[in-house]
Amino acid sequence: MIRRLVLWLDDRLGAASFAKQALRKAFPDHWAFMLGEVALYSYVVLVLTGVFLTFFFTASGQDVVYQGTYAPLRGVRMSAAYASVLRLSFDVRAGLVMRQIHHWAADVFVAAIVAHAFRVFFTGAFRRPREINWLIGTSLLVLAMAAGFTGYSMPDDLLSGTGVRIAYSVLLSVPVVGTWAAWLFFGGEFPAPVTIGRFLALHIMLIQALILGALGLHLAIVWHQKHTWFRLPGRTEDTVSGSPLWPNYAMKSVGLALAVFAVLSLLGGLVQINPVWLYGPYDPTTVSSPAQPDWYVGWLEGLLRLFPDWEIHLFGHTIPEPFYPGVLIPVILLAAYALWPFIEQAVTRDREVHHFLDRARDAPGRSGWGAGGLSFMVLLTLAGSNDVLARFFGVPVESVTNMLRVVVLVVPLIVGWAVYAACRELRAHEAAVPPFHALRRDAAGGYIESDHLTKERAE
Secondary structure, three states, rough: OOHHHHHHHHHHHHOHHHHHHHHHHEEEEEEEEHHHHHHHHHHHHHHHHHHHHHOOOOOOOOOOEEEOOOHHHHHOEEEEHHHHHHHHHHHOHHHHHHHHHHHHHHHHHHHHHHHHHHHHHHHHOOOOOOOHHHHHHHHHHHHHHHHHHHHHOOOOHHHHHHHHHHHHHHHHOOOOOOOHHEEEEEOOOOOOOOHHHHHHEEEEEHHHHHHHHHHHHHHHHHHOOOOEEEOOOOOOOOOOOOHHHHHHHHHHHHHHHHHHHHHHHHHHOOOOOOHHHOOEOOOOOOOOOOOOOOOHHHHHHHHHHOOOOOOEEOOOOEEOOHHHHHHHHHHHHHHEEEEEHHHHHOOOOOOOOOOOEEOOHHHHHHHHHHHHHHHHHHHHHHOOOOOHHHHHHHHHHHHHHHHHHHHHHHHHHHHHHHHHHHHHHHHHHHHHOHHHHHEEOOOOOOOEOOOOHHHHHHO
């Protein structure tokens, strides 16, 4: 019966030849190529746990009086959304572990995308013909951050409510369209009763549809263009070395998926994250300390805390201070990141097709800029916790902020130059020493240059 069914489908669809070719497709074995799969499997966990949470979450800002299991908040007025999160955490079986798995999966999802982006950037895997996939990957990173922000803003606790208020102020500061955009996304003057419902629609419908579309397109292009691979003896630009899709790579991928599911489940069951019951319901008159967002938007928080109180008056209009660190600078940074393949192509005049990957030393300029940019983002994230640093070291917050303003501008330049110089030195040293595969053993057991390599250098 199965054989007849398969033959019937092949007769109608002609899928046998495609399936045969697909099952033989080679995938690189290097661990760095698994980072994208970690992101994919984390997203699967996000979808599964998110469906569970949606059954119990109430996306409403209506005031209610909490009468649930958690005694310290019993009798307190709060939004229906926050009350439903408390009920989900304490009264729904497996509710708390599902919440925590979902939150951990979101953090790992973004972390895997970032790590994958580092691999692609520092190895030059974005070069022609893969510029389009770089742009799609950048879009996925932005969408992942947007999904994370809308997701942890929905519980309407004191911490997330503070973040939503900041986002509302930043959007309101955009010239010309700021007021209209703020009313569109937040449903009125903050805090509006329909804001949580709009966040839910964005989180589970619009953003997820865009992520699924971008993921599908990204994987389709990778399948069509083949993988990049590292330069090794015997390999050429026209071949891909690795395991066939079936059964070798498929079994490895299944094993990785199970490992990701297991690790996220352990984190969700054993490591507490986002204990909203400790923060209390959102109160516009109160801001807790410490109050930091999830790590992947911490650099935006750092920009807001470090930027001076500057306002510009043009043609009778005032551009508020939050616009520069909250909108202008992030747009410039993201645009430079997204357009890097085209910037590098214009600077180096390299328009050739590349399937081999670079090492960091092979492109000192790119490595220097990447290391400097990475240190810049890390320092901005650190600046988003300036109040925590001030309390830890016992110094005024203003002193920490002023110091970080200098450090954020100086340290990335030093790091970038140091990495650039180190890569150039490594490349020069390597050019002066013959590669390992061009050496042969002498009678004493040491290595000497091969005659072929010596002849080439003499010429």
